[in-house]
Amino acid sequence: xxxxxxxxxxCGGKMERSxxxxxPVCTGCGHHLGxxxxxxxxxxxxxxxxxxxxxxxxxxxxxx
Ligand SMILES: [Zn+2]
Ligand SMILES: [Zn+2]
Numbered sequence: 001x002x003x004x005x006x007x008x009x010x011c012g013g014k015m016e017r018s019x020x021x022x023x024p025v026c027t028g029c030g031h032h033l034g035x036x037x038x039x040x041x042x043x044x045x046x047x048x049x050x051x052x053x054x055x056x057x058x059x060x061x062x063x064x
């Protein structure tokens with residue numbers, strides 16, 4: 001398996017699995033594969049993922 005050679009669905013950049021986030025993260029745009037927001041502060045809508053998680057009751061299963 002070549003998990004470290006995945007391409008970002010957003011920008012086509014290289015994705016590397018982040019131990020901090022637990023998912024592959026794009027080295028180009030920061031896209032988190034399979035996530036809409038993350039505790040590291042990233043969010044798909046450009047907001048603050050950590051704040052969004054807290055406001056949502058820290059539910060990690062939300063997928064809009
Ligand atoms: Zn993250
Ligand atoms: Zn990207």
